[in-house]
Amino acid sequence: MAKTTRELGLFLPPEKERQLRELEGLEAEQQSRVRRRMMFRWMGWGAVAVLLGQWSIGFLSFFTPKRLGAFGGTVVAGAISDFKVGDVKQVRDGKFYLTRVPEGFMALYWKCPHLGCTVPWAPQDPAMPGPPDGGDQAYTDKGRFKCPCHGSIYNRYGQIIQGPAPRPMDHFPIKFDAQGRVTVDTGPSKAISRPVATLDDVTPPPS
Ligand code: FES
Numbered sequence: 001m002a003k004t005t006r007e008l009g010l011f012l013p014p015e016k017e018r019q020l021r022e023l024e025g026l027e028a029e030q031q032s033r034v035r036r037r038m039m040f041r042w043m044g045w046g047a048v049a050v051l052l053g054q055w056s057i058g059f060l061s062f063f064t065p066k067r068l069g070a071f072g073g074t075v076v077a078g079a080i081s082d083f084k085v086g087d088v089k090q091v092r093d094g095k096f097y098l099t100r101v102p103e104g105f106m107a108l109y110w111k112c113p114h115l116g117c118t119v120p121w122a123p124q125d126p127a128m129p130g131p132p133d134g135g136d137q138a139y140t141d142k143g144r145f146k147c148p149c150h151g152s153i154y155n156r157y158g159q160i161i162q163g164p165a166p167r168p169m170d171h172f173p174i175k176f177d178a179q180g181r182v183t184v185d186t187g188p189s190k191a192i193s194r195p196v197a198t199l200d201d202v203t204p205p206p207s
Contacts, residue, residue, distance in 0.1 A: 071095050072187040077107065080180050080205050086140040088121050088156060094186040096172055097121060099156040102139055104204035107172040107184040108158045109191045114165040117149035128155035132199045135159065145169065159197035168194055174203040 069075055075094035083089070083100040090097055096107045112119045121143065127136040128144045135155045136143065144161070145154040152163030159168045170191035172184045194201060 069093055073185075075184050075186050076177075077182040077184050080176060080182055083182075086136075086143070086156075088123070088143060090121060091184070094172070094184055096184060096186060097145070098182060098184070099158075101136075101156050101202060103199055103202040105174050105182055106157060106202055107174050107182075107186075108145075108154075109170040109172060109186075111170070111191075112147045112149065112152060112165060113160075113167050113169060113193065114147065114150055114152055114163070117147055119145045119147045119152075119154065119169065122146045128153065128159075128161045130155070130157075131159055131197055132157060135161075155197075157197040157201065168197045170194075171201055176206050 070093055075091060075096075077091050077094070077096075077098040078089060083098070083105070085100055085102050087100040088097050089099075090110075091107075094107070095110050097110060099106045099108060110118050122145070123143045125142070125144045125146060127140050127142055129135040129137045135157065143156065145158075146152075147163065147165070150164050152165035153161045154165075154169050155161055157168070158171055160166075170193045172186050172190050172192070175183050175185075177183050192201075
């Protein structure tokens with residue numbers, strides 16, 4: 001608070017003193033208005049900067065090629081000829097299991113569709129029935145996926161057999177390259193979910 005003219009040892013007639021006070025009040029109000037305006041202006045520029053930053057990240061990630069051989073990109077799972085019916089291979093880089101079923105290949109995302117735990121393969125456990133058709137029991141007697149968190153159990157097609165999971169394990173698209181290798185498109189956006197496992201989910205090898 002500014003000192004009064006009396007406090008400063010000056011004398012002004014009361015009317016002048018009052019006018020002086022009014023002027024000081026107006027000036028203070030004007031300054032606070034300017035400060036508020038500046039603050040809103042900076043907030044506006046901040047919001048624009050955040051939007052621009054987000055847009056640039058989206059733009060760059062859209063035009064930047066995905067890393068090869070890592071989750072989020074294309075991962076080579078092995079040569080077609082390396083697999084026989086019933087085999088299950090964990091491919092850590094792509095976070096999936098490549099399963100060889102009689103009809104072809106499946107790449108099962110290892111994230112449990114219940115609450116997201118990583119589902120391990122239990123090769124010594126008993127094989128599971130279908131769907132589709134007779135499931136794994138139609139061609140083998142060992143192996144199943146069993147989630148350690150709440151006990152969901154899946155067969156080699158990813159079909160949920162038992163437990164709280166609401167649907168089969170998701171799977172990734174598979175292709176075969178010119179060198180006879182199995183390649184898998186990975187990443188959360190590539191995961192395909194389904195209400196029930198069918199033979200349409202299986203990618204047959206080239207004949
Ligand atoms: S997270 Fe797998 S059963 Fe719950």
